[in-house]
Amino acid sequence: DIQMTQSPSSLSASVGDRVTITCRASQSISSYLNWYQQKPGKAPKLLIYAASSLQSGVPSRFSGSGSGTDFTLTISSLQPEDFATYYCQQSYSTPHSFGQGTKLEIK
Amino acid sequence: QVQLQESGPGLVKPSQTLSLTCTVSGGSISSGSYYWSWIRQPAGKGLEWIGRIYTSGSTNYNPSLKSRVTISVDTSKNQFSLKLSSVTAADTAVYYCASQGIAVGDFDYWGQGTLVTVSS
Numbered sequence: 001d002i003q004m005t006q007s008p009s010s011l012s013a014s015v016g017d018r019v020t021i022t023c024r025a026s027q028s029i030s031s032y033l034n035w036y037q038q039k040p041g042k043a044p045k046l047l048i049y050a051a052s053s054l055q056s057g058v059p060s061r062f063s064g065s066g067s068g069t070d071f072t073l074t075i076s077s078l079q080p081e082d083f084a085t086y087y088c089q090q091s092y093s094t095p096h097s098f099g100q101g102t103k104l105e106i107k
Numbered sequence: 108q109v110q111l112q113e114s115g116p117g118l119v120k121p122s123q124t125l126s127l128t129c130t131v132s133g134g135s136i137s138s139g140s141y142y143w144s145w146i147r148q149p150a151g152k153g154l155e156w157i158g159r160i161y162t163s164g165s166t167n168y169n170p171s172l173k174s175r176v177t178i179s180v181d182t183s184k185n186q187f188s189l190k191l192s193s194v195t196a197a198d199t200a201v202y203y204c205a206s207q208g209i210a211v212g213d214f215d216y217w218g219q220g221t222l223v224t225v226s227s
Contacts, residue, residue, distance in 0.1 A: 001170070034213040043203055043217035044154065050211045087154055091212020095169040096144075098154040 002026050002090050006099035012107040017078045021102045023071045023088035032092035035064055035073045038101075039084045047086075048073065078104075109134040109141075111204050111218035118224050119198075125191040125223055129204030136185045137162045142207040143187045144214065145178060147200040155200075159207060160187055194225045 003026040013019050023033065031051040036044035046055045048064035051071055061076040075082055083106050088099040115127035129143070136143060144159040158168035160178045168176050177190040191198060201222050205214040 032212060034211070036214070043205075043220050044214070045217075046213055046215050049208070049213035049215075055213075055215070089154075089214070091207075094156075094159075094167045095171070096156040096207075096212065098156070100153050 001095055002029060002093060002097055004088055004090055004097050004099040006088055006102050008102060009100065010103040010105065012105050013078055014107045015078050015080060019075045019078055019104065021073045021086055023099050025069045025090055028068045029090045029092035031067045032090055033066065033071045034089045034091060036087045036089065037084045038087065044087060109206055109216045111206065111216055113202060113204050113218045113221040115221060117222055118226065119194055120227050121195055121225055122193055125194050125198060127189045127202055127221065129187050129218060131185045136180065136187065137182045140209055142209065143180065144205045144207045145189045146203045146205055149200045157189065196225050199223065199225045
């Protein structure tokens, strides 16, 4: 099974900050990496698919990069509605696995 | 736009079988464009992929749950279902159904989630 490790587990930042979250796979997953945002009591929302493609309707301040084993999600200028938990997910092979999550909090 | 809605009992007794159904609207479950998946999340914890089914009936399960999981599809009702047997308190979680794109494997549409509590 492929293990996904996110860092950091939590992060405090301010509105307007640039934030980067990292996701590492235990083996190469090519570009089969997706990012989700989850707010309390809500289902996760797809932000980025195939490592760097922005899902329709998602603001352009979100971007993704990477391939192989190392990936990043960047928010260029944090907005109040961005404070949430973020998950990466590999879709290279089953069982499809998620990172443990990164909780982004207001500083 | 595809919409998904989970339904089923919110309380299941230990050792019994958890049964949930996901109703798909706004698109056909037989379209061939998606896998149909179940994902769960214990309170305050991360996401765990349970398994998926294709319109043909072909399934993939998480090995950690494989011996207890059955996912089935009813194309006539545009629904797919989850059965998890021999449940324990560790199976208490919010259960989500989701569509998973064939090409990339991203979960692009999700149900709102349903809390299932395992307790006597």
